[in-house]
Amino acid sequence: MADKKxxxxxxxxxxxxxxxDIKKAFRQQAKKFHPDVNPGNARAEARFKEINEAxxxxxxxxxxxxxxxxxxxxxxxxxxAGGGFGGFGGFGDMGFDLGDLFGxxxxxxxxSRNRNAPRKGERIRAELIITFEEAAFGCEKEVSVMRxxxxxxxxxxxxxEGTVAEKCTECNGRGTVSTQQRTPxxxxxxxxxxxxxxxxxxxxxxxxxxxxxxxxxxxNRSIKVSVPAGIDDGQTISIRGQxxxxxxxxxxxxxxxxxxxxxxxxxxxxxxxxLVDIPISFAQAALGxxxxxxxLDGKVKYTVxxxxxxxxxxxxxxxxxxxxxxxxxxxxxxxxxxxxxxALSDEQKELLRQFAATxxxxxxxxxxxxxxx
Numbered sequence: 001m002a003d004k005k006x007x008x009x010x011x012x013x014x015x016x017x018x019x020x021d022i023k024k025a026f027r028q029q030a031k032k033f034h035p036d037v038n039p040g041n042a043r044a045e046a047r048f049k050e051i052n053e054a055x056x057x058x059x060x061x062x063x064x065x066x067x068x069x070x071x072x073x074x075x076x077x078x079x080x081a082g083g084g085f086g087g088f089g090g091f092g093d094m095g096f097d098l099g100d101l102f103g104x105x106x107x108x109x110x111x112s113r114n115r116n117a118p119r120k121g122e123r124i125r126a127e128l129i130i131t132f133e134e135a136a137f138g139c140e141k142e143v144s145v146m147r148x149x150x151x152x153x154x155x156x157x158x159x160x161e162g163t164v165a166e167k168c169t170e171c172n173g174r175g176t177v178s179t180q181q182r183t184p185x186x187x188x189x190x191x192x193x194x195x196x197x198x199x200x201x202x203x204x205x206x207x208x209x210x211x212x213x214x215x216x217x218x219x220n221r222s223i224k225v226s227v228p229a230g231i232d233d234g235q236t237i238s239i240r241g242q243x244x245x246x247x248x249x250x251x252x253x254x255x256x257x258x259x260x261x262x263x264x265x266x267x268x269x270x271x272x273x274x275l276v277d278i279p280i281s282f283a284q285a286a287l288g289x290x291x292x293x294x295x296l297d298g299k300v301k302y303t304v305x306x307x308x309x310x311x312x313x314x315x316x317x318x319x320x321x322x323x324x325x326x327x328x329x330x331x332x333x334x335x336x337x338x339x340x341x342x343a344l345s346d347e348q349k350e351l352l353r354q355f356a357a358t359x360x361x362x363x364x365x366x367x368x369x370x371x372x373x
Contacts, residue, residue: 003147004072005050005305007053007054007057007058007067007080008054008058008119010050010051010054010056011025011026011029011051011052011054011058012034012086012240012261013025013026013058014028015068017058019059020354021189022058022059023059024057026055026127027056027127027129028049029030029047029051029125030048030051030052030055030129030260031046031129031260031262033045033047033051034048034129035182036129037208043196046231047145048144049146049220050224052127052144052145052146053146055125055126055127055237056124056125056126056145056146056366057075059125060123060124060125063075063122063316065090065126068218072074076148076218081341088274091261097251097286099282116175116200116201116248117248118246118247118248118249118250118251119163119246119247119248119250119359120170120246120250120251120252120253121148121191121243121244121245121246121247121250121251121252121253122148122243122244122246123144123244123254123255123256124146124147124243124253124255125143125144125255125257125258126145126223126256126257126258127143127253127257127258127259127260127284128141128143128225128227128257128258128259129170129260129261129262130179130227130259130260130261130268131261131263131264132229132261132263132267133264133296134232134264134322135230135231135232135233135259136226136229136262136274136296136321137229137322138226138227138228138229138230138231138321138322140224140225140226140227141152142222142223142225143150143222143223143225143241143257144220144222144223145219145220145221145223146219146220146221147218147219147221147242147243147245148217148218148219148245149209149216149217149218149219149221149244149245150210150242150245151211151217152210152214152216153208153209154208154210154211154215155209155233155304156215156216157208158204158207158208158211158213158214158215159204159206159207159208160206160207160208160209160280161190161208161211163204163206165204166192166202166203166204166289167201167202167203168196168197168200168201168202168203168206169196170194170195170196170197171180171194171196171201173201173202174194175193175194175197175199175200175201176191176192176193176194176199176201177191177194177195178190178191178192178292179192183211186342195328201353213295215243216245216247223239223255225239225257227259228322228324229321229322229324230272230321230322230323231259231262231324232269233259233260233261234259234260235258235259236257236258236259237257238254238255238256238257238258239254239255239256239257239278241253241254242254242255243255246334253325255285260278266294267294267296269321271321271330272320272321272322272323272329272330273320273321273330273331273332273333274295274296274319274320274321274330274331274332274333275332275335276293276294276295276332276333276334276335276338277334277335277336277337278293278334278337279336279337279338279339280308280336280337280338281338281339281341282338282339282341283339284304284308285304285307285308285310285336285338286304286306286307286308287340288301288303288304288305288306288307289304290303290304290305291303291304293316293334295316295319295332296319296320296321297319300316302314302334304336306335308338309338310336310337310338311335311336311337312335312336313335313336313342314333314334314336315331315332315333315334316333316334317331318334319331319332320332
């Protein structure tokens with residue numbers, strides 16, 4: 001774990017990067033290395049997991065703050081942990097109380113009154129990239145996340161197999177010690193976390209080699225996500241209990257998945273409406289015609305009335321996006337644009353001149369152009 005890559009470096013950012021810069025950098029790299037874009041590419045998949053882990057930490061203000069202050073140890077309970085559980089494996093020399101840090105990872109307070117109380121696990125964040133059609137109709141996807149889980153080897157006890165934690169002799173298992181001080185106003189008593197066990201009330205003399213006595217490890221998991229029909233770019237899905245594990249019997253945190261929708265080559269979206277531009281010829285616009293229009297459900301026939309002007313918008317009811325609040329669908333709006341041909345045959349030009357003459361419209365005379373030359 002000592003050579004774990006810096007999260008800012010993973011996203012190609014400086015440490016002073018703003019929230020929008022972090023999000024933009026992640027989206028750019030996520031779309032480049034996404035497994036759907038690189039099927040069967042193990043290196044791309046590993047890179048995607050790396051940037052996903054970095055974004056999960058840097059996009060959360062609390063985690064980012066801990067990471068900026070403590071590095072990987074601030075967001076990964078098993079990172080760099082050393083020997084005995086009571087002293088948190090030599091972290092005292094690093095200039096901060098890992099007991100407080102350990103509590104903050106689980107969203108709980110750090111006072112000695114609730115150090116051993118159940119704490120809910122930390123929420124985690126991820127981003128899921130889907131296609132325009134998947135957003136319109138809904139889909140089942142998987143998202144890769146890094147989360148804190150109970151250690152399998154010691155079942156969360158932090159103790160080496162066959163051993164148990166011993167009651168701290170300094171605080172007699174209470175996790176706190178009381179001191180008295182005589183002052184001019186009388187005897188004052190104060191209570192603080194036990195310095196020997198860091199407020200845990202127990203000492204692990206033989207810690208588990210996998211989690212180094214913490215009872216927790218950080219692990220990559222693939223979580224199934226049910227994406228509802230009609231979800232839009234930037235919206236977030238909350239999945240209860242799929243975040244990091246709780247401590248002291250507390251429930252797991254939640255997973256927040258932000259959706260990123262890829263642009264479509266043909267369609268655009270406006271709320272629950274689908275927008276599409278269709279080119280038609282001058283003859284079709286003038287005389288009317290039956291044309292094929294692409295929709296999310298496939299191509300449909302539509303009759304363009306004669307005399308249609310460029311920029312005219314037609315409405316196809318029920319061909320839009322499904323509403324998140326119900327089963328109804330929005331509409332599709334088709335904008336027709338009259339295409340002017342750039343290369344006409346002599347016969348086509350003559351016919352158009354004859355048509356223009358019937359309208360009394362002036363056109364260029366190719367014979368005059370030749371005389372000028």
